[in-house]
Amino acid sequence: MKFARAVPGMILLLALAVTAAPSASQMIEGPDGPVEFVGLQEWTARELFDAIQELAPELPFHACAAVMERDLGFADAAAMSYRTTGSDEVYTVVVGVEDATRVRPRTIGSDTLILPxxxxxxxxxxxxxxxxxxxxxxxxxxxxxxxxxxxxxxxxxxxxxxxxxxxxxxxxxxxxxxxxxxxxxxxxxxxxxxxxxxxxxxxxFADRDATWHALVLSLTDPQGRVAAMAAGVLRGLTVTGDSPSPVDWTPAEEPLQALFDGTNPWHFATTLQVLVATDIEPEFGRRLARERPDLLLAFAGAEHRGTRASAIAFLQAISGKDFGTDVEAWTAWIHGQPN
The missing domain is CATH 1.20.58 (Methane Monooxygenase Hydroxylase; Chain G, domain 1)
Structure with a gap:
C-alpha cells in the first residue's frame, strides 16, 4: 500500500494543491489495449499496473478491481472495458478510491419480510x-x-x-x-x-420521487448484485423515448454525497446521467460539485470519451456553461462557487 509523505512546513501548500486540481488520469499500454487510471492519489499507473500483474497474472486486466480492494488496500475500485468496433483492442478504464473515509456503503437491514x-x-x-x-x-x-x-x-x-x-x-x-x-x-x-x-x-413507479431516491440509495448497497440492479433500472427508466419527470433530489443528498465521494465507482457515470436526465436543480447540483469535486473532475478529465461525457454533461447542466474538456476551467469554476 502507498502512503502519503509530507515535508514539515509544506502541508498547507500540499493541501492547497490537492484542492486546486483533481488527480490527472494516467494511461499506459496494457496486454489487450490502453489502460487508463482515473482518480489515483498516491499510486502511479505503472506502479499499480505492475502490482496487479504480479499478484494476479492469470486474470484478465479488466478483473483488477477485486485485486485492488483485496490485496492493495484500495477502499473501492472499478474497472470498465470497452471494445472498439471492428478491432480486438480493449480500452480499460480503472477507477481507484484510496481514501477509506470516502467510501460509505449503506447499512442493510436485518429483517426477513414476507413477500406477496x-x-x-x-x-x-x-x-x-x-x-x-x-x-x-x-x-x-x-x-x-x-x-x-x-x-x-x-x-x-x-x-x-x-x-x-x-x-x-x-x-x-x-x-x-x-x-x-x-x-x-x-x-x-x-x-x-x-x-x-x-x-x-x-x-x-417511476412517477414517484421516492422511487428514484431509493434506487440511488441502493447504488451504495454493499451487495454488488443489488447495486447493479438499481443501476440497470435507473438506466432503463432514463433511456425511454419520453424524458422522465423532474425529480427533487434533496432528500437523497446523503447517498449522493457518498457516490460523489467514491462509494461504488462502478455506477458513478450512471448517477450523473440520471441526475441530468431528471433535471437536477442546478443549485443543489452545484453544492454536490462544490463539496465533493474530486471524482467528478477526475471523470471530466478522463481521456476516454464515454467516461468523461457524463461528468461534462453534469457540469454543463448545473453551471449553464460549456468549458468542454477544459478541466482546469471546470476546476476554477467549481472552486469559485460561494459556500
Missing part, C-alpha cells in the same frame, strides 16, 4: 434465470412492445418469451401497495435476492 405471491414469483424466476432480470431492467423501454422486445431478444441472444414472462410477472405487482412494500424491503430486508427484486419492482 407476485414478488415471490419474481424472486424465484430470478433465481432460475440468473442475470435475466438485470438485463430486463436495462431494456425497460421495450416493455409492452412485442416488436422491440423481439429485436432486443435477437440482439442479446435471449428468448423473447423469457422477456415476455418478465414483463408479465412485473405487471402482477400491485400498483396500489407494492411501491411501499418495495421501499420497505430495500430498507429492512437482509436478503440481497429480495432487495434485488424490490429494486426491479420499483420500475413500476
Amino acid at each position: 405471491e407476485a414478488l415471490e414469483s419474481l424472486k424465484a424466476f430470478a433465481g432460475e434465470n440468473p442475470g435475466l432480470l438485470s438485463l430486463a431492467a436495462q431494456v425497460l423501454y421495450v416493455r409492452g412492445d412485442a416488436d422491440r422486445t423481439a429485436e432486443v431478444a435477437e440482439r442479446t441472444g435471449v428468448d423473447a418469451e423469457a422477456f415476455a414472462e418478465v414483463w408479465s410477472l412485473l405487471d402482477r405487482a400491485d400498483r396500489r401497495r407494492d411501491d411501499r412494500l418495495a421501499l420497505e424491503l430495500l430498507a429492512r430486508d437482509s436478503s440481497w435476492e429480495t432487495r434485488e427484486v424490490a429494486a426491479f419492482v420499483l420500475s413500476n
Whole structure:
C-alpha cells in the first residue's frame, strides 16, 4: 500500500494543491489495449499496473478491481472495458478510491419480510434465470412492445418469451401497495435476492420521487448484485423515448454525497446521467460539485470519451456553461462557487 509523505512546513501548500486540481488520469499500454487510471492519489499507473500483474497474472486486466480492494488496500475500485468496433483492442478504464473515509456503503437491514405471491414469483424466476432480470431492467423501454422486445431478444441472444414472462410477472405487482412494500424491503430486508427484486419492482413507479431516491440509495448497497440492479433500472427508466419527470433530489443528498465521494465507482457515470436526465436543480447540483469535486473532475478529465461525457454533461447542466474538456476551467469554476 502507498502512503502519503509530507515535508514539515509544506502541508498547507500540499493541501492547497490537492484542492486546486483533481488527480490527472494516467494511461499506459496494457496486454489487450490502453489502460487508463482515473482518480489515483498516491499510486502511479505503472506502479499499480505492475502490482496487479504480479499478484494476479492469470486474470484478465479488466478483473483488477477485486485485486485492488483485496490485496492493495484500495477502499473501492472499478474497472470498465470497452471494445472498439471492428478491432480486438480493449480500452480499460480503472477507477481507484484510496481514501477509506470516502467510501460509505449503506447499512442493510436485518429483517426477513414476507413477500406477496407476485414478488415471490419474481424472486424465484430470478433465481432460475440468473442475470435475466438485470438485463430486463436495462431494456425497460421495450416493455409492452412485442416488436422491440423481439429485436432486443435477437440482439442479446435471449428468448423473447423469457422477456415476455418478465414483463408479465412485473405487471402482477400491485400498483396500489407494492411501491411501499418495495421501499420497505430495500430498507429492512437482509436478503440481497429480495432487495434485488424490490429494486426491479420499483420500475413500476417511476412517477414517484421516492422511487428514484431509493434506487440511488441502493447504488451504495454493499451487495454488488443489488447495486447493479438499481443501476440497470435507473438506466432503463432514463433511456425511454419520453424524458422522465423532474425529480427533487434533496432528500437523497446523503447517498449522493457518498457516490460523489467514491462509494461504488462502478455506477458513478450512471448517477450523473440520471441526475441530468431528471433535471437536477442546478443549485443543489452545484453544492454536490462544490463539496465533493474530486471524482467528478477526475471523470471530466478522463481521456476516454464515454467516461468523461457524463461528468461534462453534469457540469454543463448545473453551471449553464460549456468549458468542454477544459478541466482546469471546470476546476476554477467549481472552486469559485460561494459556500
